[in-house]
Amino acid sequence: MTGMIMSREVTIDNSAAMIKDFIPYPEIETIRLRLRKISVSDLEDMFFMRSDSEVNLYLGDYRHASKQVTSEWLDKIIAGIENEDWLFWVMESKVERRFVGSVCLWNLSTETNSAELGYAVHPDFQKQGLMDEALKAVVNFGFERMKLSFIDAFTHRENQPSIRLLERNAFVFDPNRKAEEGSPNICYVKKSK
Numbered sequence: 001m002t003g004m005i006m007s008r009e010v011t012i013d014n015s016a017a018m019i020k021d022f023i024p025y026p027e028i029e030t031i032r033l034r035l036r037k038i039s040v041s042d043l044e045d046m047f048f049m050r051s052d053s054e055v056n057l058y059l060g061d062y063r064h065a066s067k068q069v070t071s072e073w074l075d076k077i078i079a080g081i082e083n084e085d086w087l088f089w090v091m092e093s094k095v096e097r098r099f100v101g102s103v104c105l106w107n108l109s110t111e112t113n114s115a116e117l118g119y120a121v122h123p124d125f126q127k128q129g130l131m132d133e134a135l136k137a138v139v140n141f142g143f144e145r146m147k148l149s150f151i152d153a154f155t156h157r158e159n160q161p162s163i164r165l166l167e168r169n170a171f172v173f174d175p176n177r178k179a180e181e182g183s184p185n186i187c188y189v190k191k192s193k
Ligand SMILES: CC(C)(COP(=O)(O)OP(=O)(O)OC[C@H]1O[C@@H](n2cnc3c(N)ncnc32)[C@H](O)[C@@H]1OP(=O)(O)O)[C@@H](O)C(=O)NCCC(=O)NCCS
Pocket: 054, 055, 056, 058, 059, 118, 119, 120, 121, 122, 125, 126, 127, 128, 129, 130, 131, 132, 133, 154, 155, 156, 159, 161, 162, 164, 165
């Protein structure tokens, strides 16, 4: 189905078709970062990211209780990449090659030609503009390479660092898009030009 999605905040033309050009995996370089495909070698870092209280403050009740849970989750994420269900990048510092965080495009919808953005930065690397740098590159990838019509980002309504990041990158709050019943999350959308 193609057509127009109307909301008070955004009008989106979703008549374009999504391009899934994921093999070889699209690595992305920014000034300070290399964005690479997530791998099983990221187990320790991803377990930290999926279990740390600070990182997960606004992420709901999805914390991983053990490395085994993260290991199974990693297998699912990697299989989903091979299946072209989503893209999941690890952000690595270019100079020291340290794990900085992760960013993904998931919930790919051929019906609306859209994707949802997900992101998290390790506390050691927050407040340095690194997620801003990665997000710009991934959004550009979504629009220029995948030809997406729009990108969604759901975020907790009190997650001010995340809201600042989205607004700085011209994502617009869409009051008509609702998360599931009872969720504290709100939706921001950026449409392709
Ligand atoms: C949401 C999250 C990714 C934001 O991280 P962040 O590091 O604050 O985001 P940015 O990369 O945009 O950095 C912006 C901050 O760095 C500062 N900064 C420092 N140097 C900078 C530079 N060279 N360029 C840009 N910003 C810079 C900015 O002033 C800004 O600070 P402010 O928010 O106090 O104004 C982070 O808080 C996080 O990972 N939270 C846990 C996971 C989470 O909630 N994810 C959201 C899922 S919806």
